[in-house]
Amino acid sequence: MEAIRKPQRLRCSVQNYDWGRAGEESTVALLFSRNNPIDPARPYAEFWIGTHPSGPSSLLSLGSSDSQPTLLKSWILENPSVLLGDKVFDKWGGDLPFLFKVLSVSKALSIQAHPDKKLAKKLHEMHPNVYKDSNHKPEMAIALTEFKALCGFISIEELKDVLTGVPEITEMIGDEDVHRYMKFKETDPYDKTKVVLLSIFTKLMSTCKEAVSESVSKLKYRLNIENKVRTLTEKEQLALQLEKQYPNDIGVISSFFFNYVKLVPGEALYIGANEPHAYISGECIECMATSDNVVRAGLTPKYKDVQTLCSMLTYKQGYPEVLREAPLNTNISRYTPPFDEFEVDHISLSPRESVSCPPVLGPSIFLVVAGEGSIQMCPGTDEDSIIVGDAYFVPAKTEIRLITGAAGELQVYRAGVNSRFFN
Structure with missing residues (x-):
């Protein structure tokens, strides 16, 4: 029994998404180089440790130098109740319930949310090539460096300032919903404000490409002119940064709807199901339920599922909780x-x-x-x-x-x- 319970050193997987940091600048590449050669010209975005089939770990001590390494998941399945513990095995079966990662972010990730279990199962059944598993994906990011992210919708009063101060947004969604929203107070019930925010955000995210391109151009031109006579806000500076990374993308405009969070090393952010977010820059430890389900709607060349994202969000407003160790x-x-x-x-x-x-x-x-x-x-x-x-x-x-x-x-x-x- 003691031999079975011996800890095992792992060979881990890496993801070379284009938003990752290049070569030696990347903590992900540094970690991966322990057991693998790296290409200094390639971006290294995510270091995966776990059993998910999109990036499985294998056992270095049990034949991982061979052409067919022993996968961690296969080894666990030989004695799941012993290796995972009885209670974990009873709840989640013969698999790790969590996926452990390190992220190195040089370019903004997509505006996205992760489905709850019910929606994840439905999406996997309908589009298995896009939504790779049927699990939910609550997650937590712990900053290793200064880490910037968009997370959750801003408060009612902050959104009022956006609707009056960013004319490009009002032009895209129309005056009717804006006037309805301007009557809200912070003390109004969530169900009441949710309906109008859902309508506003869905209109914005569903705008046709031509209108989005025109609005982003207007925003960029206006901010560059105003930058000559005043200091732009952090959100305005971020919008210009995002426009350089993703020209003519709706995410440039919709970024004004979200909280701009800056974590210092050691601070953490947790994100539940159906909450909008987008990581902007920095390096972090990330842990989540074992899943790779992502519903995207902006700041990405990948598949966008705008209607699913807009319909699934909670539309809760306010600054997210920051965890400390x-x-x-x-x-x-x-x-x-x-x-x-x-x-x-x-x-x-x-x-x-x-x-x-x-x-x-x-x-x-x-x-x-x-x-x-x-x-x-x-x-x-x-x-x-x-x-x-x-x-x-x-x-x-x-x-x-x-x-x-x-x-x-x-x-x-x-x-x-x-x-x-x-x-």
Whole structure:
């Protein structure tokens, strides 16, 4: 049984989306280079650790140098209740319930939302080539650098300022809904404001390409003229930045509807089902339910499903909650989002320090993002050296110990099933 529960070092997958950072500028490329050659001219966007078929991890210690490596998912399926823990196996079957990533963003990602379970199942059945699985995808992003994102709709009063201060938007949606919205107060019931915001946003996002192109050109011209006599707001500067990346895209205009969030390193943002968002720039740790379902409607050359996105959104308004790590002890702190599938620990060691990571009731994935040291699989066993890019799958009920040397520092992130799930 102890042999089965031995942690396994992983070879992980990478995604080379065009919004990623190029070569050596990318943390994703740095992590991937631990076990793979990298091309400095290519963008490296996402480092995937997990069992999702779009980017599966394999076991380095069990034949991953062969032509047919042992996939992590295949290995888990040999002893799922032991490796995942009984409660995780009973809830999610023989698979990891979470997907662990690192993102390196140099160009804005699409305006998007992730469907809830009911809609995800429906979309997968209708369009399996676009929506690759039937699971929902709540997610959390933890900033490694300054990380910028659009997330959720701005407040009622802020949106009133947009509707009066961005004439290109009023021209696109018409005066009727604008006049209706201007009568709202922050204290008005959500169901009442939702109907009008849904109407406004759907009209905006459904505007024909020719009208969008004309409106974006007008916006760009007006802001460049006004920039000579006043300092543009952050949102106006962002709109000009997005226009350079995605000319004539509706996302340039619709960006005014969303909260502009700037995370400092260590802060986190969690995003539930049916909430609009778009990552703008920076590098982050990301964890989510095991899914790759994305409904897109702007800032992308990929398939846009505007009607689905507009119909699925919650239309909740207000600034999103920013999570900060809660210390568990001197070396370990935790991010706990309101989702059963995952939580993330940050483990930080100075020179000549060590920390025991006690056994938990579900599986974990450990990723070294900075420094070097060693890992001890269980008390009394030999230590293995670890450096940046090393990733380990640790089975349920398995203790490990992390150690640094005289000159070493170590930064490790651990993803696991939310501890609240076991309570």
